[in-house]
Amino acid sequence: MLVNQETIQRPKIIQGGMGVSVSGWKLARAVALKGEIGVISGICLDNVMVRELQNGDPENRREALSHYPDQNIVEEIIDEFYVEGGIPPDQPYKLLPIHGVEPPARLQRILSAAVFSEVFMAKHNHHGIVGMNLLSKLKRYSLACLYGAMLADVDLIIMGAGIPVDEAEQISNLAAGKVAKLSIDIDKSACSNPYDSYFYELDPEALLPSPPELPVPDFYPIVSTDTLARILDHKITEGMITGFVVERPIAGGHNAPPRNKQYDDQGNPIYDHRDQARLDKMLELDYPFYLAGGFGSPEDLQDALDRGASxxxxxxxFSLARESNYPVETTERLITEIHRGNVRVRTDGRVSSTGFPFKVLEVEGTLGIIENMLQRRRVCELGYLKQIYLDEAGNIKHRCPSEPVASYKAKGGKEAETERRGCLCNALFANIGLAQRRPWGNEGEIFTAGDEIVNLPLGSLENPEYTASEVIDYLYSK
Ligand SMILES: Cc1cc2nc3c(=O)[nH]c(=O)nc-3n(C[C@H](O)[C@H](O)[C@H](O)COP(=O)(O)O)c2cc1C
Structure with missing residues:
Protein backbone atom coordinates (compact mmCIF):
# COMPACT_ATOMS: atom_id res chain seq x y z
CA MET A 1 0.00 0.00 0.00
CA LEU A 2 1.33 3.41 -0.89
CA VAL A 3 -0.99 5.48 1.26
CA ASN A 4 -2.25 5.21 4.78
CA GLN A 5 -5.89 4.30 4.19
CA GLU A 6 -6.85 5.28 7.73
CA THR A 7 -6.19 8.95 7.06
CA ILE A 8 -8.32 9.25 3.92
CA GLN A 9 -11.90 10.46 4.37
CA ARG A 10 -13.99 8.75 1.70
CA PRO A 11 -17.67 9.15 0.96
CA LYS A 12 -19.58 6.18 2.35
CA ILE A 13 -21.94 5.71 -0.57
CA ILE A 14 -21.13 4.79 -4.14
CA GLN A 15 -24.08 4.98 -6.49
CA GLY A 16 -23.47 1.88 -8.60
CA GLY A 17 -22.84 2.24 -12.32
CA MET A 18 -25.88 1.00 -14.21
CA GLY A 19 -25.90 0.37 -17.93
CA VAL A 20 -27.14 1.08 -20.47
CA SER A 21 -27.16 4.69 -19.33
CA VAL A 22 -29.58 4.07 -16.42
CA SER A 23 -26.94 5.86 -14.39
CA GLY A 24 -26.25 8.65 -16.81
CA TRP A 25 -24.81 12.06 -16.11
CA LYS A 26 -27.93 13.39 -14.32
CA LEU A 27 -27.95 10.67 -11.66
CA ALA A 28 -24.17 10.71 -11.16
CA ARG A 29 -24.23 14.49 -10.90
CA ALA A 30 -27.07 14.51 -8.35
CA VAL A 31 -25.21 12.00 -6.17
CA ALA A 32 -21.87 13.81 -6.48
CA LEU A 33 -23.53 17.11 -5.54
CA LYS A 34 -24.68 15.45 -2.28
CA GLY A 35 -21.05 14.61 -1.46
CA GLU A 36 -21.22 10.90 -2.35
CA ILE A 37 -19.70 9.10 -5.34
CA GLY A 38 -21.79 9.39 -8.51
CA VAL A 39 -21.01 6.87 -11.26
CA ILE A 40 -21.95 6.99 -14.92
CA SER A 41 -22.14 3.81 -16.94
CA GLY A 42 -19.67 3.99 -19.83
CA ILE A 43 -21.08 1.15 -21.89
CA CYS A 44 -22.82 1.75 -25.24
CA LEU A 45 -22.63 5.54 -24.89
CA ASP A 46 -21.74 6.00 -28.56
CA ASN A 47 -25.10 4.66 -29.74
CA VAL A 48 -26.87 6.42 -26.85
CA MET A 49 -25.36 9.70 -28.05
CA VAL A 50 -26.28 9.22 -31.71
CA ARG A 51 -29.86 8.23 -30.81
CA GLU A 52 -30.21 11.31 -28.61
CA LEU A 53 -28.96 13.46 -31.50
CA GLN A 54 -31.49 11.81 -33.82
CA ASN A 55 -34.15 12.72 -31.24
CA GLY A 56 -33.20 16.40 -31.61
CA ASP A 57 -30.68 16.42 -28.71
CA PRO A 58 -33.14 17.10 -25.87
CA GLU A 59 -30.37 17.34 -23.23
CA ASN A 60 -28.10 19.58 -25.32
CA ARG A 61 -25.21 17.14 -25.46
CA ARG A 62 -23.82 19.25 -28.28
CA GLU A 63 -22.80 21.86 -25.69
CA ALA A 64 -20.68 19.28 -23.81
CA LEU A 65 -19.27 17.99 -27.10
CA SER A 66 -18.15 21.52 -27.95
CA HIS A 67 -15.51 21.10 -25.20
CA TYR A 68 -14.06 17.89 -26.65
CA PRO A 69 -10.49 18.41 -27.84
CA ASP A 70 -11.14 16.94 -31.33
CA GLN A 71 -13.74 19.21 -32.89
CA ASN A 72 -13.37 17.55 -36.31
CA ILE A 73 -14.99 14.36 -35.07
CA VAL A 74 -17.65 16.36 -33.21
CA GLU A 75 -18.59 18.11 -36.45
CA GLU A 76 -18.77 14.77 -38.25
CA ILE A 77 -21.00 13.28 -35.53
CA ILE A 78 -23.37 16.25 -35.55
CA ASP A 79 -23.51 16.39 -39.37
CA GLU A 80 -24.33 12.71 -39.59
CA PHE A 81 -26.72 12.25 -36.69
CA TYR A 82 -28.25 15.48 -35.37
CA VAL A 83 -31.80 16.10 -36.58
CA GLU A 84 -33.43 19.32 -35.45
CA GLY A 85 -36.81 18.48 -33.89
CA GLY A 86 -36.00 14.76 -34.06
CA ILE A 87 -36.79 11.96 -36.52
CA PRO A 88 -40.42 10.76 -36.79
CA PRO A 89 -41.39 8.32 -33.98
CA ASP A 90 -41.65 5.32 -36.30
CA GLN A 91 -38.38 5.91 -38.15
CA PRO A 92 -35.60 3.48 -37.17
CA TYR A 93 -32.46 4.97 -35.62
CA LYS A 94 -29.28 5.03 -37.69
CA LEU A 95 -26.60 2.84 -36.12
CA LEU A 96 -22.87 3.03 -35.65
CA PRO A 97 -20.79 0.14 -37.03
CA ILE A 98 -19.85 -2.61 -34.57
CA HIS A 99 -16.26 -2.41 -33.29
CA GLY A 100 -14.07 -5.28 -34.48
CA VAL A 101 -10.70 -6.19 -33.01
CA GLU A 102 -9.08 -3.53 -35.21
CA PRO A 103 -11.77 -0.87 -35.59
CA PRO A 104 -11.12 2.24 -37.68
CA ALA A 105 -9.85 5.12 -35.52
CA ARG A 106 -13.06 6.99 -36.43
CA LEU A 107 -15.13 4.61 -34.29
CA GLN A 108 -12.78 5.03 -31.34
CA ARG A 109 -12.93 8.82 -31.80
CA ILE A 110 -16.74 8.76 -31.74
CA LEU A 111 -16.90 6.59 -28.63
CA SER A 112 -14.28 8.65 -26.84
CA ALA A 113 -16.19 11.87 -27.63
CA ALA A 114 -19.47 10.33 -26.39
CA VAL A 115 -17.99 9.24 -23.06
CA PHE A 116 -16.20 12.57 -22.68
CA SER A 117 -19.53 14.40 -23.04
CA GLU A 118 -21.19 12.18 -20.42
CA VAL A 119 -18.45 12.70 -17.81
CA PHE A 120 -18.23 16.39 -18.69
CA MET A 121 -21.96 16.88 -18.00
CA ALA A 122 -21.78 14.87 -14.76
CA LYS A 123 -18.83 16.93 -13.49
CA HIS A 124 -19.70 20.36 -14.82
CA ASN A 125 -19.49 23.25 -12.32
CA HIS A 126 -18.88 21.37 -9.07
CA HIS A 127 -16.10 19.54 -7.24
CA GLY A 128 -17.99 16.36 -6.35
CA ILE A 129 -16.64 12.91 -7.21
CA VAL A 130 -17.70 11.26 -10.46
CA GLY A 131 -16.65 7.80 -11.57
CA MET A 132 -17.31 5.58 -14.57
CA ASN A 133 -18.37 1.93 -14.52
CA LEU A 134 -17.28 -0.45 -17.27
CA LEU A 135 -17.73 -4.15 -17.90
CA SER A 136 -14.42 -5.90 -18.38
CA LYS A 137 -16.09 -8.30 -20.84
CA LEU A 138 -16.56 -5.49 -23.36
CA LYS A 139 -12.86 -5.37 -24.27
CA ARG A 140 -13.38 -3.93 -27.76
CA TYR A 141 -14.93 -0.82 -26.27
CA SER A 142 -13.12 -0.28 -22.96
CA LEU A 143 -10.03 1.65 -24.07
CA ALA A 144 -11.92 4.33 -26.00
CA CYS A 145 -14.34 4.68 -23.07
CA LEU A 146 -11.45 5.04 -20.63
CA TYR A 147 -9.71 7.59 -22.81
CA GLY A 148 -12.80 9.77 -23.28
CA ALA A 149 -13.56 9.65 -19.56
CA MET A 150 -9.98 10.52 -18.65
CA LEU A 151 -9.99 13.48 -21.05
CA ALA A 152 -12.98 14.75 -19.03
CA ASP A 153 -11.03 14.18 -15.79
CA VAL A 154 -13.04 11.26 -14.42
CA ASP A 155 -12.15 10.63 -10.76
CA LEU A 156 -12.43 6.85 -10.62
CA ILE A 157 -13.05 3.77 -12.70
CA ILE A 158 -15.10 0.87 -11.35
CA MET A 159 -14.88 -2.29 -13.38
CA GLY A 160 -16.90 -5.48 -13.11
CA ALA A 161 -17.93 -8.56 -15.14
CA GLY A 162 -14.51 -10.04 -15.65
CA ILE A 163 -10.96 -9.85 -14.34
CA PRO A 164 -9.64 -6.39 -15.21
CA VAL A 165 -5.90 -7.00 -14.87
CA ASP A 166 -4.93 -5.60 -18.29
CA GLU A 167 -7.20 -2.59 -17.91
CA ALA A 168 -5.62 -1.57 -14.61
CA GLU A 169 -2.21 -1.63 -16.28
CA GLN A 170 -3.27 0.18 -19.44
CA ILE A 171 -4.83 3.19 -17.75
CA SER A 172 -1.39 4.66 -17.04
CA ASN A 173 -0.37 4.20 -20.69
CA LEU A 174 -3.41 6.18 -21.78
CA ALA A 175 -2.64 8.84 -19.18
CA ALA A 176 0.87 9.17 -20.62
CA GLY A 177 -0.50 9.40 -24.18
CA LYS A 178 1.02 6.00 -25.06
CA VAL A 179 -0.48 3.10 -27.01
CA ALA A 180 -2.65 0.91 -24.78
CA LYS A 181 -3.63 -2.67 -25.57
CA LEU A 182 -5.89 -5.34 -24.16
CA SER A 183 -5.59 -9.03 -24.82
CA ILE A 184 -8.75 -10.33 -26.53
CA ASP A 185 -10.38 -13.67 -25.82
CA ILE A 186 -10.85 -15.47 -29.12
CA ASP A 187 -12.44 -18.83 -29.86
CA LYS A 188 -9.72 -20.41 -32.03
CA SER A 189 -11.19 -23.90 -32.10
CA ALA A 190 -12.09 -23.82 -35.84
CA CYS A 191 -8.61 -22.78 -36.96
CA SER A 192 -5.71 -25.20 -37.13
CA ASN A 193 -2.97 -22.58 -37.17
CA PRO A 194 -3.89 -19.58 -34.99
CA TYR A 195 -1.53 -16.97 -33.56
CA ASP A 196 -0.93 -17.24 -29.81
CA SER A 197 -2.53 -13.97 -28.78
CA TYR A 198 -4.64 -11.21 -30.18
CA PHE A 199 -4.73 -7.64 -28.93
CA TYR A 200 -7.06 -4.69 -29.20
CA GLU A 201 -5.12 -1.40 -29.36
CA LEU A 202 -5.83 2.26 -28.90
CA ASP A 203 -3.24 4.85 -29.86
CA PRO A 204 -4.04 8.25 -28.32
CA GLU A 205 -2.20 9.84 -31.27
CA ALA A 206 -4.82 8.37 -33.60
CA LEU A 207 -7.45 10.24 -31.59
CA LEU A 208 -5.72 13.56 -30.89
CA PRO A 209 -2.82 15.26 -32.68
CA SER A 210 -0.89 15.82 -29.44
CA PRO A 211 -2.32 13.77 -26.60
CA PRO A 212 -2.00 15.57 -23.25
CA GLU A 213 -0.62 14.09 -20.03
CA LEU A 214 -3.68 13.07 -18.01
CA PRO A 215 -4.20 12.29 -14.33
CA VAL A 216 -4.60 8.58 -13.54
CA PRO A 217 -8.07 7.96 -12.05
CA ASP A 218 -8.57 5.75 -8.99
CA PHE A 219 -9.34 2.15 -9.89
CA TYR A 220 -11.85 -0.14 -8.13
CA PRO A 221 -12.33 -3.65 -9.53
CA ILE A 222 -15.62 -5.31 -8.59
CA VAL A 223 -15.04 -8.73 -7.05
CA SER A 224 -17.42 -11.40 -5.84
CA THR A 225 -14.92 -13.20 -3.62
CA ASP A 226 -11.88 -12.38 -1.50
CA THR A 227 -9.98 -14.93 -3.60
CA LEU A 228 -10.44 -12.82 -6.72
CA ALA A 229 -9.42 -9.71 -4.78
CA ARG A 230 -6.25 -11.51 -3.70
CA ILE A 231 -5.47 -12.59 -7.27
CA LEU A 232 -5.89 -9.03 -8.54
CA ASP A 233 -3.74 -7.68 -5.72
CA HIS A 234 -1.06 -10.16 -6.72
CA LYS A 235 -1.25 -9.61 -10.48
CA ILE A 236 -1.69 -5.85 -10.76
CA THR A 237 1.25 -3.49 -10.27
CA GLU A 238 1.35 -2.03 -6.78
CA GLY A 239 -0.41 1.30 -6.53
CA MET A 240 -2.79 0.73 -9.46
CA ILE A 241 -5.70 -0.61 -7.37
CA THR A 242 -7.32 1.97 -5.09
CA GLY A 243 -9.84 -0.37 -3.52
CA PHE A 244 -12.51 -2.96 -4.24
CA VAL A 245 -16.24 -3.19 -4.58
CA VAL A 246 -17.28 -6.55 -3.11
CA GLU A 247 -20.54 -7.60 -4.69
CA ARG A 248 -22.93 -10.33 -3.52
CA PRO A 249 -24.93 -12.34 -6.06
CA ILE A 250 -28.19 -10.69 -4.98
CA ALA A 251 -27.10 -7.43 -6.68
CA GLY A 252 -28.87 -6.03 -9.75
CA GLY A 253 -27.37 -6.36 -13.23
CA HIS A 254 -24.95 -9.17 -14.07
CA ASN A 255 -23.78 -11.49 -11.30
CA ALA A 256 -20.70 -13.68 -11.05
CA PRO A 257 -21.33 -17.29 -12.06
CA PRO A 258 -21.80 -19.61 -9.04
CA ARG A 259 -18.49 -21.04 -7.81
CA ASN A 260 -20.03 -24.51 -7.42
CA LYS A 261 -21.10 -24.39 -11.13
CA GLN A 262 -24.59 -25.61 -10.10
CA TYR A 263 -27.63 -24.58 -12.18
CA ASP A 264 -31.28 -25.59 -11.82
CA ASP A 265 -33.26 -27.25 -14.63
CA GLN A 266 -34.07 -23.80 -16.06
CA GLY A 267 -30.35 -23.02 -16.37
CA ASN A 268 -30.45 -20.53 -13.47
CA PRO A 269 -27.57 -20.47 -10.95
CA ILE A 270 -27.71 -21.97 -7.47
CA TYR A 271 -25.46 -19.99 -5.14
CA ASP A 272 -24.07 -21.16 -1.79
CA HIS A 273 -21.74 -19.89 0.95
CA ARG A 274 -18.74 -20.02 -1.41
CA ASP A 275 -20.18 -17.07 -3.30
CA GLN A 276 -19.76 -14.79 -0.28
CA ALA A 277 -16.50 -12.92 0.16
CA ARG A 278 -14.86 -13.46 3.54
CA LEU A 279 -14.55 -9.99 4.98
CA ASP A 280 -11.78 -10.94 7.43
CA LYS A 281 -9.71 -11.89 4.36
CA MET A 282 -10.66 -8.63 2.65
CA LEU A 283 -9.44 -6.72 5.71
CA GLU A 284 -6.13 -8.59 5.58
CA LEU A 285 -5.59 -7.25 2.05
CA ASP A 286 -5.64 -3.74 3.52
CA TYR A 287 -7.49 -1.94 0.74
CA PRO A 288 -10.59 0.16 1.28
CA PHE A 289 -13.64 -1.77 0.11
CA TYR A 290 -17.34 -1.11 -0.43
CA LEU A 291 -20.03 -3.77 -0.03
CA ALA A 292 -22.64 -4.17 -2.78
CA GLY A 293 -25.69 -6.31 -3.37
CA GLY A 294 -28.67 -5.80 -1.09
CA PHE A 295 -27.01 -3.08 0.99
CA GLY A 296 -29.79 -0.55 0.68
CA SER A 297 -30.85 0.58 4.15
CA PRO A 298 -29.38 2.68 7.00
CA GLU A 299 -28.90 -0.55 8.98
CA ASP A 300 -27.01 -2.11 6.06
CA LEU A 301 -24.74 0.94 5.85
CA GLN A 302 -23.97 0.74 9.57
CA ASP A 303 -23.43 -3.01 9.31
CA ALA A 304 -20.97 -2.53 6.44
CA LEU A 305 -19.02 0.09 8.40
CA ASP A 306 -19.00 -2.11 11.51
CA ARG A 307 -17.51 -4.93 9.44
CA GLY A 308 -14.63 -2.74 8.31
CA ALA A 309 -15.92 -1.61 4.91
CA SER A 310 -15.52 2.02 3.79
CA PHE A 318 -30.99 4.62 -7.29
CA SER A 319 -32.11 3.10 -10.60
CA LEU A 320 -35.70 4.21 -9.87
CA ALA A 321 -34.80 7.73 -8.71
CA ARG A 322 -36.12 10.63 -10.76
CA GLU A 323 -32.64 11.45 -12.11
CA SER A 324 -32.08 8.01 -13.65
CA ASN A 325 -32.44 7.78 -17.41
CA TYR A 326 -35.53 5.60 -17.25
CA PRO A 327 -38.39 7.65 -18.65
CA VAL A 328 -40.64 9.07 -15.89
CA GLU A 329 -43.52 6.78 -16.95
CA THR A 330 -41.19 3.80 -16.50
CA THR A 331 -40.03 4.66 -12.99
CA GLU A 332 -43.63 5.37 -11.96
CA ARG A 333 -44.80 2.08 -13.47
CA LEU A 334 -42.01 0.07 -11.83
CA ILE A 335 -42.37 1.73 -8.40
CA THR A 336 -46.14 1.18 -8.51
CA GLU A 337 -45.90 -2.46 -9.58
CA ILE A 338 -43.28 -3.15 -6.90
CA HIS A 339 -45.45 -1.58 -4.17
CA ARG A 340 -48.43 -3.60 -5.42
CA GLY A 341 -46.35 -6.76 -5.01
CA ASN A 342 -46.52 -7.57 -8.72
CA VAL A 343 -42.77 -7.81 -9.41
CA ARG A 344 -40.55 -10.86 -8.96
CA VAL A 345 -36.78 -11.01 -9.40
CA ARG A 346 -35.28 -13.94 -11.34
CA THR A 347 -31.58 -14.71 -11.51
CA ASP A 348 -31.51 -15.76 -15.13
CA GLY A 349 -28.61 -17.94 -16.20
CA ARG A 350 -29.48 -17.85 -19.91
CA VAL A 351 -30.79 -14.46 -21.00
CA SER A 352 -27.41 -12.69 -21.24
CA SER A 353 -25.23 -13.75 -24.14
CA THR A 354 -22.19 -13.07 -21.94
CA GLY A 355 -22.97 -16.37 -20.19
CA PHE A 356 -23.06 -14.52 -16.84
CA PRO A 357 -26.25 -14.72 -14.76
CA PHE A 358 -28.38 -11.59 -15.05
CA LYS A 359 -31.08 -10.39 -12.66
CA VAL A 360 -34.36 -9.96 -14.51
CA LEU A 361 -37.47 -8.22 -13.22
CA GLU A 362 -40.59 -10.14 -14.11
CA VAL A 363 -42.89 -7.25 -15.03
CA GLU A 364 -46.04 -7.70 -17.14
CA GLY A 365 -45.72 -6.40 -20.69
CA THR A 366 -41.91 -6.67 -20.79
CA LEU A 367 -39.50 -9.27 -22.16
CA GLY A 368 -38.66 -10.07 -18.54
CA ILE A 369 -41.52 -12.56 -18.85
CA ILE A 370 -39.88 -15.55 -20.54
CA GLU A 371 -42.80 -16.30 -22.90
CA ASN A 372 -42.64 -12.73 -24.23
CA MET A 373 -38.88 -12.94 -24.67
CA LEU A 374 -39.10 -16.18 -26.65
CA GLN A 375 -41.48 -14.51 -29.11
CA ARG A 376 -39.06 -11.68 -29.91
CA ARG A 377 -37.76 -11.71 -33.47
CA ARG A 378 -33.99 -12.04 -33.25
CA VAL A 379 -32.03 -9.14 -34.72
CA CYS A 380 -28.43 -8.42 -33.76
CA GLU A 381 -27.01 -5.13 -34.90
CA LEU A 382 -25.68 -3.26 -31.87
CA GLY A 383 -23.15 -6.03 -31.31
CA TYR A 384 -21.52 -4.96 -28.01
CA LEU A 385 -21.60 -8.54 -26.70
CA LYS A 386 -20.39 -10.24 -29.89
CA GLN A 387 -17.87 -13.00 -29.31
CA ILE A 388 -14.78 -13.08 -31.44
CA TYR A 389 -13.74 -16.28 -33.20
CA LEU A 390 -11.38 -17.43 -35.93
CA ASP A 391 -12.81 -19.14 -38.99
CA GLU A 392 -10.97 -22.08 -40.57
CA ALA A 393 -8.79 -19.76 -42.62
CA GLY A 394 -7.79 -17.80 -39.52
CA ASN A 395 -9.93 -14.73 -40.29
CA ILE A 396 -11.23 -12.82 -37.27
CA LYS A 397 -15.06 -12.91 -37.19
CA HIS A 398 -17.78 -12.25 -34.65
CA ARG A 399 -21.03 -13.90 -33.62
CA CYS A 400 -23.52 -13.59 -30.74
CA PRO A 401 -25.62 -16.40 -29.27
CA SER A 402 -28.57 -13.97 -29.26
CA GLU A 403 -28.46 -13.44 -33.03
CA PRO A 404 -30.78 -15.42 -35.35
CA VAL A 405 -30.10 -19.12 -34.71
CA ALA A 406 -29.42 -19.94 -38.37
CA SER A 407 -26.76 -17.28 -38.77
CA TYR A 408 -25.12 -18.21 -35.45
CA LYS A 409 -24.91 -21.83 -36.60
CA ALA A 410 -23.64 -20.80 -40.03
CA LYS A 411 -20.76 -19.11 -38.20
CA GLY A 412 -19.86 -22.37 -36.48
CA GLY A 413 -21.71 -21.64 -33.23
CA LYS A 414 -23.54 -24.43 -31.38
CA GLU A 415 -27.35 -24.29 -31.39
CA ALA A 416 -27.48 -25.11 -27.66
CA GLU A 417 -25.69 -21.82 -27.00
CA THR A 418 -28.59 -19.86 -28.51
CA GLU A 419 -31.30 -21.35 -26.30
CA ARG A 420 -33.34 -18.83 -24.23
CA ARG A 421 -31.01 -15.95 -25.03
CA GLY A 422 -32.44 -12.46 -24.97
CA CYS A 423 -30.87 -9.44 -26.63
CA LEU A 424 -29.66 -7.28 -23.76
CA CYS A 425 -28.25 -4.68 -26.17
CA ASN A 426 -31.65 -3.91 -27.69
CA ALA A 427 -33.62 -4.40 -24.46
CA LEU A 428 -31.43 -2.09 -22.39
CA PHE A 429 -31.76 0.65 -25.00
CA ALA A 430 -35.54 0.13 -24.90
CA ASN A 431 -35.48 0.52 -21.09
CA ILE A 432 -34.15 4.08 -21.38
CA GLY A 433 -36.69 5.16 -23.98
CA LEU A 434 -34.35 4.63 -26.96
CA ALA A 435 -35.87 1.42 -28.37
CA GLN A 436 -35.05 0.59 -31.96
CA ARG A 437 -38.15 0.88 -34.11
CA ARG A 438 -38.96 -2.17 -36.28
CA PRO A 439 -41.59 -2.61 -39.00
CA TRP A 440 -43.29 -5.08 -36.59
CA GLY A 441 -43.06 -2.77 -33.52
CA ASN A 442 -40.48 -1.36 -31.11
CA GLU A 443 -37.89 -3.52 -29.36
CA GLY A 444 -39.11 -4.53 -25.88
CA GLU A 445 -37.71 -3.91 -22.39
CA ILE A 446 -35.93 -6.21 -19.93
CA PHE A 447 -35.49 -4.49 -16.56
CA THR A 448 -32.94 -5.52 -13.97
CA ALA A 449 -32.62 -4.93 -10.23
CA GLY A 450 -31.35 -6.81 -7.21
CA ASP A 451 -33.38 -9.24 -5.07
CA GLU A 452 -34.08 -6.58 -2.43
CA ILE A 453 -35.96 -4.28 -4.84
CA VAL A 454 -39.19 -6.04 -3.85
CA ASN A 455 -38.78 -4.35 -0.42
CA LEU A 456 -38.38 -0.89 -1.96
CA PRO A 457 -38.33 1.55 0.98
CA LEU A 458 -39.11 4.72 -1.02
CA GLY A 459 -41.98 5.93 -3.19
CA SER A 460 -45.53 4.72 -2.65
CA LEU A 461 -48.70 3.86 -4.55
CA GLU A 462 -49.96 7.42 -3.98
CA ASN A 463 -46.66 9.03 -4.92
CA PRO A 464 -44.57 6.67 -7.05
CA GLU A 465 -41.44 8.82 -7.29
CA TYR A 466 -38.39 9.92 -5.31
CA THR A 467 -35.05 11.63 -5.92
CA ALA A 468 -31.41 10.57 -5.57
CA SER A 469 -31.12 13.05 -2.71
CA GLU A 470 -33.95 11.25 -0.88
CA VAL A 471 -32.14 7.92 -1.36
CA ILE A 472 -29.01 9.35 0.29
CA ASP A 473 -30.97 10.97 3.14
CA TYR A 474 -32.70 7.64 3.71
CA LEU A 475 -29.40 5.71 3.79
CA TYR A 476 -28.05 8.15 6.41
CA SER A 477 -31.30 8.25 8.42
CA LYS A 478 -29.94 6.34 11.41
C1 LIG B 1 -30.39 -1.31 -13.56
C2 LIG B 1 -29.04 -1.81 -13.12
C3 LIG B 1 -28.01 -1.88 -14.05
C4 LIG B 1 -26.74 -2.27 -13.64
N1 LIG B 1 -25.71 -2.26 -14.54
C5 LIG B 1 -24.45 -2.51 -14.15
C6 LIG B 1 -23.36 -2.37 -15.06
O1 LIG B 1 -23.54 -2.00 -16.22
N2 LIG B 1 -22.11 -2.66 -14.59
C7 LIG B 1 -21.88 -3.05 -13.30
O2 LIG B 1 -20.73 -3.28 -12.91
N3 LIG B 1 -22.90 -3.18 -12.41
C8 LIG B 1 -24.15 -2.91 -12.81
N4 LIG B 1 -25.19 -2.98 -11.89
C9 LIG B 1 -24.87 -3.28 -10.48
C10 LIG B 1 -24.72 -1.98 -9.66
O3 LIG B 1 -23.62 -1.22 -10.09
C11 LIG B 1 -24.56 -2.26 -8.16
O4 LIG B 1 -23.35 -2.89 -7.88
C12 LIG B 1 -25.68 -3.13 -7.61
O5 LIG B 1 -26.90 -2.66 -8.09
C13 LIG B 1 -25.66 -3.10 -6.09
O6 LIG B 1 -26.60 -3.98 -5.55
P1 LIG B 1 -28.17 -3.62 -5.40
O7 LIG B 1 -28.73 -3.81 -6.77
O8 LIG B 1 -28.67 -4.64 -4.46
O9 LIG B 1 -28.26 -2.22 -4.90
C14 LIG B 1 -26.49 -2.64 -12.29
C15 LIG B 1 -27.56 -2.62 -11.37
C16 LIG B 1 -28.81 -2.20 -11.77
C17 LIG B 1 -29.92 -2.16 -10.76
Missing part, protein backbone atom coordinates in the same frame (compact mmCIF):
# COMPACT_ATOMS: atom_id res chain seq x y z
CA UNK A 311 -19.18 2.03 2.81
CA UNK A 312 -21.67 0.54 0.40
CA UNK A 313 -22.34 0.56 -3.33
CA UNK A 314 -26.06 0.86 -4.01
CA UNK A 315 -27.67 0.38 -7.40
CA UNK A 316 -31.25 -0.83 -7.48
CA UNK A 317 -32.83 1.91 -5.34
Missing amino acids: GIQVGSI
